[in-house]
Amino acid sequence: MAIIQIPDQCKDPFSFESVIALYQQIITQKAGGLDLSRVSFIDPYSLVCLLLMGRNYLRVTGDKLTLHHLPAHILQYAVRMDFFKHNIFACEQTLEKQKQLQRSQLSSRLLEVIEIPGKEKESVKVIAKVIATFRKRALIILKHWFTMTMVDYLVTVISEICQNIFEHSLDSGFIAIQSYMYLNERIFRIAIVDSGIGIPGSFENMPEITTMSNAKLLESVLTTPLSSKRRYGYGLCQVNAIMEQLKGSIFLRSENAYISVLYHRRVAKGSYIFLKDDCPHFPGTQFSITLIG
Amino acid sequence: MVVEIKKLATSVSVTRKSTDLFTRYVGKLLFQKIQEKLTHLCEHEVVIIDFDGIRSVDASFVDECIVPLLDLSHTNAIPFYIKLSNITDNVEYIIHQVIGMVGEHKRYIVMTDRLCKNGCHALGSILDVENDIIEYCVINKQATPEDIASFLHIPPDKALDMLMSLYEIRAVRKIHTDNIFYSI
Numbered sequence: 001m002a003i004i005q006i007p008d009q010c011k012d013p014f015s016f017e018s019v020i021a022l023y024q025q026i027i028t029q030k031a032g033g034l035d036l037s038r039v040s041f042i043d044p045y046s047l048v049c050l051l052l053m054g055r056n057y058l059r060v061t062g063d064k065l066t067l068h069h070l071p072a073h074i075l076q077y078a079v080r081m082d083f084f085k086h087n088i089f090a091c092e093q094t095l096e097k098q099k100q101l102q103r104s105q106l107s108s109r110l111l112e113v114i115e116i117p118g119k120e121k122e123s124v125k126v127i128a129k130v131i132a133t134f135r136k137r138a139l140i141i142l143k144h145w146f147t148m149t150m151v152d153y154l155v156t157v158i159s160e161i162c163q164n165i166f167e168h169s170l171d172s173g174f175i176a177i178q179s180y181m182y183l184n185e186r187i188f189r190i191a192i193v194d195s196g197i198g199i200p201g202s203f204e205n206m207p208e209i210t211t212m213s214n215a216k217l218l219e220s221v222l223t224t225p226l227s228s229k230r231r232y233g234y235g236l237c238q239v240n241a242i243m244e245q246l247k248g249s250i251f252l253r254s255e256n257a258y259i260s261v262l263y264h265r266r267v268a269k270g271s272y273i274f275l276k277d278d279c280p281h282f283p284g285t286q287f288s289i290t291l292i293g
Numbered sequence: 294m295v296v297e298i299k300k301l302a303t304s305v306s307v308t309r310k311s312t313d314l315f316t317r318y319v320g321k322l323l324f325q326k327i328q329e330k331l332t333h334l335c336e337h338e339v340v341i342i343d344f345d346g347i348r349s350v351d352a353s354f355v356d357e358c359i360v361p362l363l364d365l366s367h368t369n370a371i372p373f374y375i376k377l378s379n380i381t382d383n384v385e386y387i388i389h390q391v392i393g394m395v396g397e398h399k400r401y402i403v404m405t406d407r408l409c410k411n412g413c414h415a416l417g418s419i420l421d422v423e424n425d426i427i428e429y430c431v432i433n434k435q436a437t438p439e440d441i442a443s444f445l446h447i448p449p450d451k452a453l454d455m456l457m458s459l460y461e462i463r464a465v466r467k468i469h470t471d472n473i474f475y476s477i
Contacts, residue, residue, distance in 0.1 A: 124318045128307040131315070152313075152349035152383035159315035159351045167317075225394050234352035234391050241390060 001032030003068055008038045010046035011182065013251040013288045014260070019046070021280040023053055027060055037069035044176040045191035045251070045288040047081060048113060051174055052195045052284065054088040064090040076101050081176060082112040108137045111177035116165045116192070118173075123166040130162065130175060131155050141179050144186050145291055153242045154190070154289075160235040161192045161287050169196025169285060188291040195284035199254040214257035215275035222252065222259065243289065251288040256281045264292050294330070294338055299346035301326045312348040320357025327362060331373070337468050338373050339477055340366075341406075345379040355391040363392065363401045366463045374463045374477045377416075378406040385409050389416040402427075402464040404477040415464055423464070426455060430465050430476040438472055 004026055009018040025031070042050075057065045067089050070078070075093055078084065080101040084091060114130055117123045134141070138151045158175070165173040173194030180187055200217055203209040209217060209226070220226055222240040236252075243250050243263055250261045257277045266272040302308040305322050314323065331340065342362075366375050377388070389411065392401040402417040404427075409416055413424045414431045422445065429444055430436050441452035456474045459465045466475040 120318055124307050124316050127316065128311060131313055132311065135312070148348070149382050152381060153386075155313050155349045156315075156351045156383060156387060159313070160353070163316055163351075163353055234356060234394060237394070238352045238387065238390060242386075 001030055003033045003035050004031045005035045005037075006039055008040050010039050010042040010050075012043055013045050013253065013258075013286075016046045016049060017279060020049070020282045023056075023280060023282050026053060026065070027057060030061055031057075031065065033066035033068050035068045036074060037071065039071065039074055041182070042074055042077065043180075043182075043187075043191075044081070044110070044178045044189050045193075045286070047078070047083060048174040048176050048191045048193045049282075049286060051083065051086060051088055051113065052193055052282075052286075055086075056195055056283065058088055064088065066090040066092060068092055072099070080112075081110065081178075082114075086113065086115060086174075109141050109143070109179045111137065111141070111175070113174055113176045116162050116173045116175055116194075118166050118169070118171050118196075120166050123162070127159055127162045131158060134158060134177060141177065142188060143179065144293070145188060150246065153246060157239050157242055157289055158190060158192070160239050161190075161289075164235060164285070165192070165194045165196070168202045169194040169198075171196030171284065173284075185292055190289040191287065192289075193284065193286040195282075198284055200257075201255070213275075213277050214255055215259055215277045218252050218254060218257055218259040219273070219275060222250070222261065239289070246291065248289060248291045251286075251290070253279070253282070253286040255283070294334070295341045295343055296327055296330055297343045297345065298323065298327075299344075302347070312346060313350070314347055314354045314358075315349075315351040317353045317357045320354040323354075324358040324361050327358070328365070331365070331369075334369075334371050334373050336371050336373075337466060339376050339466075340373055341376050341378050343378050344381070344384055347384060348381055349383040350387050352387060352391050355388050359388055359403070360392060360401065363403060363463070364399075367461070372463075374404070374466055376404045376406065376477050380405060380407070382410075385416065392417040400462055402459070402462050404464060419464075422455065423459060426459060427464055427476075430474060433476075435473055435475045436465075437474070 004022055007018050009015040054065045070093055075095050079095050111133055116126055139146055171194050175192045177190045199221060200214050221236045225234050225237050247263045249264055252259050256279050258279060260274045262272045301323055308319055362375055366373055400418050402415050402419055404415050408414055413419055413427055415427050426441055438449045438453035438456060442449040460467045466477055
C-alpha cells in the first residue's frame with residue numbers, strides 16, 4: 001500500500017483541486033497513508049475537504065487513513081482546529097501540550113471544525129451553537145470587516161448553507177471558519193462541506209434540470225430559486241445575493257464541477273463568474289465563502 | 294395585537310438565548326405559536342410582529358413563518374393585517390427578497406413601521422404605482438379612490454381597482470363598505 005504525497009496545494013479551493021485529483025487513487029488503491037511533508041500552508045476549506053477524504057476512506061475501507069510527516073506548524077494548526085477530534089485520521093506524530101497553540105480569546109480568529117449532523121433536530125442545535133460561537137468571536141474573526149450588519153448577513157449565510165446539509169445531502173458535513181493573512185492579503189473564509197449526494201444528485205428526479213451540465217446547474221441554484229424538494233428554494237439565491245452585497249466570493253463545488261463567483265473582482269464588462277465541468281470527481285457539495293481585503 | 298417574536302423564541306430551546314431566527318424547524322414552531330395567539334382576533338385588527346431583539350433571519354425561517362402568516366391574513370374569515378416593527382437591515386433584506394420572490398401566481402406585500410431601502414413602508418413585490426399609493430396612505434392615514442385618482446392622474450375606477458387589489462393582499466385597510474382605505 002503506497003503512501004501518497006500530497007502536493008503543496010492546500011492554499012485555497014482552486015489549488016486544492018490538485019489534491020482532489022488524487023482522491024480516486026487514494027480510495028481505489030487503498031492508499032497506505034498521506035505524506036504531508038510538502039504542505040507549507042493549509043486553509044480551512046482544504047482542511048475540511050481533507051477530513052471528508054479521510055471519512056470517505058474510512059467508510060469504504062473500514063480503516064483510518066494515516067497522516068505522515070506533517071510539518072510541525074501544520075500539525076499545530078490541525079490540532080488547534082480540532083481536526084483530529086473527529087477520529088477520522090490516524091497520525092504517526094503527536095504534539096506535546098506545551099507546543100500546542102493557545103486557545104485564548106485573542107487567538108480566536110477561527111471557529112474550530114464542527115460536524116453538522118445529517119438529521120434536522122440535531123443539526124438545528126449544532127447550527128445554533130455555531131452561530132452563537134461565531135457571534136461571540138465575530139469582533140476578533142472579522143476584525144477588518146466588522147460591522148453588526150456584516151455579522152448579521154454572515155449568520156444568514158452560515159445558517160442557509162448548513163441547513164442544506166441535512167435537507168439535501170443525506171449525510172453529515174463539516175464547517176470551519178477562519179480569518180488569516182496570506183501573501184499580504186487579509187482573508188476571511190467560511191468552509192462548509194459534505195460528502196452526500198451532491199447537488200446534481202438531489203435534482204436527479206427533475207428531468208428539466210438533468211439536461212444541464214453540472215456547472216450550469218450550480219450556477220442555476222445560485223441565481224434562481226430552484227429547489228429539489230419544494231416549489232422554490234431561496235437559500236442559495238440568498239447566499240449569492242448577500243455575497244454580492246458584501247463584495248465577497250463564492251466557490252461552490254459538487255461532484256465533478258464547480259462555480260466560482262468573484263464579486264470582489266467585478267468590474268465593468270469583466271468576467272467574474274467562472275464555471276468548470278469535468279473536474280476530478282469528489283462526492284458531495286463543498287462551499288467556500290470568502291472576503292478578501 | 295403585538296406579538297413579541299423574541300419572547301416567543303425564548304420558548305423554543307434552540308433559540309432561547311439567540312438573537313437569530315433560522316431554519317424551517319424554528320419557522321414552523323414560531324408560526325404555530327403566533328397562530329395560537331391569533332385565535333382572539335378582532336375584525337380588521339393589525340397584528341404587529343415586533344422583531345425587537347432579533348438581529349437576523351434566514352430565508353427558510355421566512356418561508357415557514359412569515360409567508361404562511363401572510364397567507365393566513367389573505368384568507369382568514371376575519372380579516373386582519375400584518376405589520377412588522379423594529380426590523381434590522383438584515384431582517385428587512387431577507388424578508389423583502391423572499392416574499393418578493395414567492396410564486397408567479399401569488400403575490401405578497403407586508404407593511405413595516407419604517408421607510409425601507411426600497412423607498413416604501415412595505416416589503417415584497419410592489420409596483421411603482423402601488424408604492425405611491427401605499428406611501429400616500431401612510432402619510433395621509435387614509436385615502437379614497439378620488440384622492441388617489443387626483444394624486445396619480447388616473448381615472449377613479451382604476452384607482453379603486455388598485456386600492457382593492459392592495460386591500461386583497463392586506464397592504465391597505467378597508468373597514469367599512471364605503472370606499473375609504475386606511476393605512477396599516
